[in-house]
Amino acid sequence: MIRALLFQVFLGLVAADNGLSAWVRYAPLANSHHFHYAIPSKIVALNTTETSPVYTAGQELQDGLQGIFGKQVTVEHAKCPAASSVVIGTVDEYTKVYGKLQNSPELVEDGFWLSTKGSEVQILGQNERAALYGAFEYLSMLAQGNFSQVAYASNPSAPIRWINQWDNMDGSIERGYGGQSIFFSNGTIVQNLTRATEYARLLASVGINGIIVNNVNANSSLLNETNIIGLGRIADAMRPYGVRIGISLDFASPMEYGLPTFDPLDPSVIEWWTNKTEALYQQVPDMAGYLVKADSEGQPGPLTYNRTLAQGGNLFAKALQPYGGIVMFRAFVYNQLNESDWRADRANAAVDFFKPLDGEFDDNVVVQIKYGPIDFQVREPTSPLFANLHKTSTAIELEITQEYLGQQCHLVYLPPLWKTVLDFDLRVDNKSSIVRNIISGQRFNRPLGGSAGVANVGTNTTWLGSILSQSNLYAYGRLAWQPAQDPESILQDWIRLTFGLDTNVLNAITQMSMESWPAYENYSGNLGIQTLTDILYTHYGPNPQSQDGNGWGQWTRADHLTIGMDRTVTNGTGFSGQYPPEVASMYEDIATTPDNLLLWFHHVNYTHPLHSGETVIQHFYNAHYSGALTAQTFLQLWQTLKGKIDPERYEEVLFRLTYQAGHSIVWRDAITNFYNNLSGIPDEAQRVGHHPWRIEAESMTLSGYMPYAVSPFETASNYTAIVTTSNTTVGTASTVLAYPSGTYDLAVNFYDLYGGISEYKIYINDKQTAAFSADYVDVARLGHTPSIYLDGHSATRITFPGVKVAKGDTFKIVGTPGGIEPAPLDYVAFLPAGVVD
Incomplete structure (x- = not known):
């Protein structure tokens, strides 16, 4: 109740913000001068070493109090009691100076004690980075206008809370949509690592304690002498925030450096990795460890030499053991398959490969398991591998970067999706076996475990390419700390920290975000059919037919009568049998399989x-x-917030939500047209294929334009678009309007290809009404993987509201090509108020 009342008092000021400070921006609270009594007069940080997270915490507290309250508070390191102060340090250091705490907290590694009761604020960590986590927790409370009197211990659920970056040595980022790498460029580590330090600050603020800085598809050049020294500089940049770095390895690296083999049992290979690990620890004494992707998607591994995956993982584990390092060994191992084999199933691969090896991995190996059996789809069942490794530590791999899920151009708040797995009870031995308790090590009494989040932040000021997508990074850290937390509560903390305390802002963004994953699932792929995106090219726009007819195993097995994978033991691939009996029986029976996973487990008629x-x-x-x-x-909803959010962030989000509104219709039409065409079954509501407010571009009078058959066919209305007859020809498409006189929203569907920027001008009766450029991908206004084709990735819809027309008016659109982009157009639509089309 106190907190709710304070939200009414403190409304964040609308100040300029480019998104760089994310949720740790420490924006001023209105009327905060009335509550200076609640602000400590002094900060005592019990460490004077500038690289110490405790020292950093003192500086962070000083900056936070200055930003939130406009009050300069001094930081001292004198070890003496001080009334009205905030004291921060480790429990051990506090005890040395002040004596034993009255209520000594029970803290595990990285846990902290926070007390705002009494004459001093106590922020005490089990270790130094834990104290920093406590400082961020305290500042988060203040930034949200929460002055509650609290005294509690906060412990992480698992020791491993890591980020994976898929950064390449050339500075690109695989599946990254927020700019270039903050770590690498032109084959080496960048000189200016300011952004690395800023990133470490964001990670520490939500309790992340480790980061793999390079792509799982690793390049062995990272291990040359120059780059190992560079890794030391990255570690130095991130160490003050308690973030330990690790690296991904190319299994075949020894051959790149002159050895004739990379056999994990060969003595020369063992010696090579032992020496290389020693060289790394000389530069990075606190290196977290290694991440290994082996025998997957063309990456080399121990199977090359008929060695087991455990023998491969243990090669690195033994090299790391003297230093306390950890091997994260990805379970993403599979082979291409023959689709004509009805029992072939990529989903079976993880259990097939890893279950026989349970107990053969060294204790410092953690098997890193994707949340589902395929590849970060919009909905998958929980990976059964979590239920099959009882003697091996495990971690869950979650994808923060929205590879298959809108690539940060679509708002998709991911924690509700993650929670379907984290909260799933696998019922091993007919006992409670919730995934979050398995990865913590609790269920099977394992020493290690936790979470790995594929973040792929870049140099964009919003880090991920979109401000709203920052909520996924924030929530990942919160759930890695304590996966039982509620996604909506986490989201609302993020909203207040990022946008202020206005309840209108809170309610609007909460509604949008919580509805976003169900909406995306609805307009991309539902009933467990997976995300019906193009899996062979960009993983972005709609292309359902790309799922079948290849060896990648993300099959829908759709024909003109039936759809879905039969994964039953009785008649299918046997995947359902990989679960413990209680779960297996649920999925085996079509009557008890949830609708939202029907097509994952069963092959049925339309x-x-x-x-x-x-x-x-x-x-x-x-x-x-x-x-x-x-x-x-x-x-x-977002438009209702104009004036309540600073203009820079308001316009950035407005642009992306406008784009999403249009692209969701591209998705809708492509998928419904495809399955309508394939099945021949009409839509009972007569929507599919019926668009009374559209004018197809190819039906207009064309000059300099010509019809073009789009592929895949479903990504164009009526399967056809128009393009200019050459890349230097200006095209004109015109028609006489037959709509009743009135005011309409004018929608234009066009294609934004990579490699050129076309210009468009719209005229009513030869008077220019609107103009726009197809510059979304070429100038990185959108960060999704671009396309050079007319397809579902490049298809885009823009809407101009309030266009007045009269029946009999002449409509004309003029397209000027740019580069390889031939000013392509699909259709225009004149939409009455409230009509979406």
Whole structure:
């Protein structure tokens, strides 16, 4: 109640912000001068070493109090009691100076004690970085206007709370949508590591204690002498925030440095890795360890020499053991498959490869398991591997970067998706076996475990490419610390810290974010069919047919009558049998399989009735229309916040939500048209293929333009677009309008190709009404993987509201090509108020 009242008192000021400080911006609180009594008059940091996280915490507290309250508070390191002070340090150091705490907290590694009761604020960590975590917790309370009197211990659920960066040595980032690498450029470590320090600050603020700085598809050049020295500089930049660095390894590196083999049992290979590890620890004495991707997607590994994956992992484990380092060994191991084999199933691979090796990995090896059996899809069942490794430490791999899920151009708040796995009970031996308790090490009494989040932040000032996507990075840290937390509560903390305490802002962003994953699932792929994106090219736009007819195993097995993978033991791939009996029986029986995973486990007719009463095909139609309609509301909600959020961030989010509103319709139309065409079953609501407010570009009078058959066909309305007859020809498409006179929203569907910027001008009766540029990808206004084709990735829709027309008016759009982009157009639509199309 106190906190709720304070939210009404303290409304954050609308100040300029480019997103760089994210949720640790320490924005001023309105009327904060009334509460100076609650602000400590002095900070006592019990460490004078400038690289110490305790020293950093003192500086962070000083900056935070100055920013939030406008009050300069001194930092002292004198070891003496001080009334009205905040004392920060380790429990051991505090005890040496002040004596034993009255209520000695029970703290595990990285745990902290926070007390705001009494004459001093106590922030005490089990170790130094833990004290820093406590400082951030305290500042988070103050920044949200929370002056509650508290005294509690906070312990992380698991020791491993790491970030994975898929940064390449050339400075690019695989599946990164926020700019270039903050660590690498032109094959070496960058000279200016300021952003690395700023990143460490963000990570520490949510309790992240480790980071793998390079891509799992590793380059052995990272291990040359120059780059090992550079890794030492990265470690130095991040150490004051308690973030330990580690690296990904190329398993075949010894051959790149002159050895004739990389066999993990060869003595020369063992010696090579032992020496290389020693060289790394000379530069990075507190290195966290190694991440290994082996025998997967073309990456070399121990199977090359008929060695087991455990023998491969233990090669590195033994090299790290003298230094206390950890090997994170990815379970993402699979082979390409023959789709004609009905029992072939990529989902089976992790258990097939790793279950026989349970107990063979050294104790400092942790098997890093993706949350689902395939690859970061919009919905997957929990990986059964979590239930099959009882003698091996495990960690869950979550993807913060939205590879298959909108690539930061679509708002998708991911924690509700993650929680479907973290909270899932696998019922091993008919006992409670919740995934979060397995990865913590609790369920099977393992010494290690935790979380790895693939973040892929870059040089963009918003880090991830979108301010709203920062909520996923923030929430990942919070859930890695304590995975039982509520995603909505975490989200609302992030909103207050990022945008201030206005309840209108809080309510609008909460609604948008909490509805975003269900909406994206609805307009991309539902019923467990996976995200129906292009898996062969960009992993971004719609292309359902790309799922089948290849060896990658993300199959839908869709034909004109049926759809879905049969993963039953009785008649399918046997995947359901990889679960413990209680779970296996649920998925084996179509009657007890949840609708939202039906097509993951069962192959059915399009007319198969769901538990909801809808048929599969009608659910596809309804869900895709519903999801796209919800995406329109995100834009409307955001527009209600104009003036309540600083202009820079308001406009950045407005641009992306406008884009999402349009691209969700691209998704909706592509998927519904594809399955309507494939099944031949009409939409009962007569929406699919019926667009009375559209004018197809190819039906207009064309000059300098020509029709173009788009592939895949479903990514163009009526399967056809228009392009200029050459890359130097200006095209004109015109028509006489037959709509009733009135005011409309004018929607234009076009294609934004990488490699050129086309310009478009719109005229009504030869008077220019609007203009726009297809510059979303070429000038990085959007960070998604671009396309050089007319397809679902490049398809884009822009809307101009309030266009007045009269029946009989002449509409004309003029396209000027740029580079390889031939000013492509799909259709225009004149939409009455409230009509989405």
